[in-house]
Amino acid sequence: MKKLKYIFFIFYLLTFTLPVLAQQQRFPKPEFESGYVQPSTETPEPRALSLEYFDVLVLLVVLSLATWLAIKKRSRQGILWLSVFTLIYFGFYRNGCICSIGAIQNVALSFADPTYAISLTALLFFILPLAFTLFFGRTFCAGACPLGAIQDVVIIKPISLPKWLNKTLGLIPYIYLSLAVLFAATGTDFIICRYDPFVGIFRMDAKFHMVVLGISFLLMGMFVARPYCRFFCPYSVLLNWMSRFSKWHLSITPAACIQCKLCTNSCPFDAIDYPTNEKEVLKSGLGPKRFLVYALLIPLWIAAGVLVGKQSHTWLSKANPNVYLAELLISNPEIKNDPDNIDVQTFLASGKTMETLVQEAEILRGKFYIGSMIAGGFLGLVIGMTLLNTVVFRKRQDYVPHKGNCFSCGRCMDYCPVEK
Secondary structure, three states, rough: HHHHHHHHHHHHHHHHHHHHHHHOOOOOOOOOOOOOOOOOOOOOOOHHHHHHHHHHHHHHHHHHHHHHHHHHHOOOOHHHHHHHHHHHHHHHHHHOOOOOOHHHHHHHHHOOOOOOOOHHHHHHHHHHHHHHHHHHHHHHHHOOOHHHHHHOOOOOOOOOHHHHHHHOOOOOHHHHHHHHHHHHHHHOOOOHHHHHOOOHHHHHHHHOOHHHHHHHHHHHHHOOOOOOHHHHHHHHHHHHHHHHHOOOOOOOHHHHHHHOOOOOOOOOOOOOOOOHHHHHHHHHHHHHHHHHHHHHHHHHHHHHHHHHHHHHHHHHHHOOOHHHHHHHHHHOOHHHHOOOOOHHHHHHOOOOOHHHHHHHHHHHHHHHHHHHHHHHHHOOOOOOOOHHOOOOOOOOOEEEEEOOOOOOOOOOHHHHOOOO
């Protein structure tokens, strides 16, 4: 029951705090009547298409090298230097953009809005890491992701977290993914990009609270390895799913495991599965009956998630600026006379009628109604499957990396004394 309380707490926290952060004033600047003349701006030339394709080529080469170094060469040092290159090129040189993680939102918006055309570059950055992961495991995380690289280089003395805490915190990426897709599909915001904790460091230009957030993640990462990758990254959800089906995956030993246990202290991400102790499994009492109960509860979790999404869609929709403004003007019509409210004055100066704004808000709220129920049902399924997984035991005789959670960083290979 204590674990369930943590699950509900994190679900509530993420569901009812991120939308508040997403409320920003993003309307065009108003006309000034004080004689102020806004200086003309110079729009920089768009990045050449050939250079965008070059970025895709670099990503493809880095993914190929990371896969070769992890699976064939079995070189931790090679993976480390490759991740340093990734950090310099995709991080500081390309300023963390274009990003495979943020491309989730472009893909979601392209499905929801037929008028939105996703660029080929963004689509390839989204697909290529998933394709490599499907066959070779999470080698993208090992050497091709700048967000992972900047966290990997600061690991000093990692601690091992309790299994129940790992599983509970592991629900956050699913919540983040659901909200990111919902907000992108409704045209509300790209929250993954807006709240990327490291893009401000890459660009050397960010708001103070984002700088604090990025530094906090790095300080935390000195002891809790890759906290963003493990407990926040929405793209890690998709990578986890793909990696579970990978045929070729990083292995700890190049030959038969000799049960030396040296690798157990090597992984800072708690991603190594131990051999199954059948006696402890029998003593735990987690048998077929509990498995059956948890399996039968999954539809109830889904129904509960749909209900929560339905009840919260009105509140979530307020993150959209049009919905927020329409509700503000309806509930407080006197605010039209407030010259200090930029959003309201900009709307009045735009010439758009109140009826048009309300119609747009109703359409958006309808999208949130459907999207919130889908997101809630998805989260209910995730919670049900997570609980079910706690009573599933797979028979293992060796120490092996968890195919879903392993970042293919190669640390465990250096500890293994077994030779080819």
